[in-house]
Amino acid sequence: MLHILNQTDTKPFHKVKNEFPYSRILMRIASLDDGEGQLVAVSDSSDSDDDLCEKLHEFLEKDILCVIIGSYVQGGEGNAIYSVR
Amino acid sequence: MLFTVSDNGIFTVNCELYILEKRNAVMQFIIDTGAAITCCRAKELGINLKEEEFIASRAAVKYLNGVLKETGNEYGKDIYSIKFYEVKMKKLKLGTSIILTNVSVWVTFDNRFYTCLMGQDILDKLYYMHWSNTRKLFIADNAFDLKEYINCMLNQRI
Numbered sequence: 001m002l003h004i005l006n007q008t009d010t011k012p013f014h015k016v017k018n019e020f021p022y023s024r025i026l027m028r029i030a031s032l033d034d035g036e037g038q039l040v041a042v043s044d045s046s047d048s049d050d051d052l053c054e055k056l057h058e059f060l061e062k063d064i065l066c067v068i069i070g071s072y073v074q075g076g077e078g079n080a081i082y083s084v085r
Numbered sequence: 086m087l088f089t090v091s092d093n094g095i096f097t098v099n100c101e102l103y104i105l106e107k108r109n110a111v112m113q114f115i116i117d118t119g120a121a122i123t124c125c126r127a128k129e130l131g132i133n134l135k136e137e138e139f140i141a142s143r144a145a146v147k148y149l150n151g152v153l154k155e156t157g158n159e160y161g162k163d164i165y166s167i168k169f170y171e172v173k174m175k176k177l178k179l180g181t182s183i184i185l186t187n188v189s190v191w192v193t194f195d196n197r198f199y200t201c202l203m204g205q206d207i208l209d210k211l212y213y214m215h216w217s218n219t220r221k222l223f224i225a226d227n228a229f230d231l232k233e234y235i236n237c238m239l240n241q242r243i
Contacts, residue, residue, distance in 0.1 A: 013097070013113075024199060032099040032111070033180045046196050053128040060111060067099050067113045068129060071200035 002048040002055070007039040017070050020044070024052050025070045028059070040066065096222045098203065102130060102190065103176040112201045116213075116222065120204035122147060124169050127192035129201065136170075136194040145171040147191055149198075167195045177207070183226045185210060 013035050016025055023044045027037035040059070043052040052068060059066040096116040102109050110130050114123065127134045148166040169191035177185045188207055212231045213224040216238065225231040 029099065031181060032101065032178065033182075034099070035097075046199065049126075049196070049199055050128050050132070053126075054132050056129070057110070057132050060108065065111060067111050069097075069113050071115060 001044055002051045003042045003044070004055075005039050005041060010036050010038055012036045013069050020070065023070050024049055024068050026052055026055055026059075026066055026068055028064065028066050030065065032065070037067070098179050098224070100180075100203075101176075101178040102174055103178075104131075104172065105175055114201045114203035116208070117202040117204055118208060120149075120202040121206065122149070122169065122191045122204045123189070123202060123207045124149065124191040124193065124198075124204065125201040126196075126199050127170075127194050130172065130190065130192055134192065139170040147171075149193075167193050167198045169193045179224070183211070183224065185226070 013027065016027065016039055020042050023042050025042050026040040028040050029037040041052060041055055043049050056066050056068055097113050098116060099111065099113050101111055112125060112129060114125075127136070147169045149169060150166050170193070171189050172192055174188050174190055175186065177188050177190070179185070185207065188210070211224055211226060212228050213222055214231060214235065215222050223231060223234055225234070
């Protein structure tokens, strides 16, 4: 489900990620160098991840700088190392 | 020169991605020296990207293995691979100060994968160093800048 929060206070990314583990989180940022921002929306399932991407691109179209943080891999019981063939 | 702060043990960098002249997306990549390719989910790069178009245009394909681990011993069925298509970037901007041109980002339409990794294909083009006492990772697009910055840091400690 996509949760629109539109918070106005600025929080470091790591605190937000701890607050919403296993979620993808849309943050409004002032600069690409920022490690903090304003929490805009949270997607807590794969069903709403595309909606979060749409929200990201909506903001970018309006020239509002945003980024999605938080990551996970779904569908497995654990992660292993990466290899490419 | 750019640096990223350690974020609970994970180094991340915010990037702007340009397929042509217009900015297509802003993404936060996890810097992953264990990943061979720089990859993300397709919708994050562009909500209108369609897998059929990649197939029709015969875009280059790579498979990432070992990301998913599931029960059973059916490795022969190859349901554990994630398929990625190449998207060539005119420009990739790392933070506010490093710009790389003509690099590729690999996208997947597989919903099981949802992360953005900056792999060795792009990291190979950069210089980086971990600074243990501050737990920061310094990244530069040329050796001279990195050397200057390291000298500056060393002088501050004396």
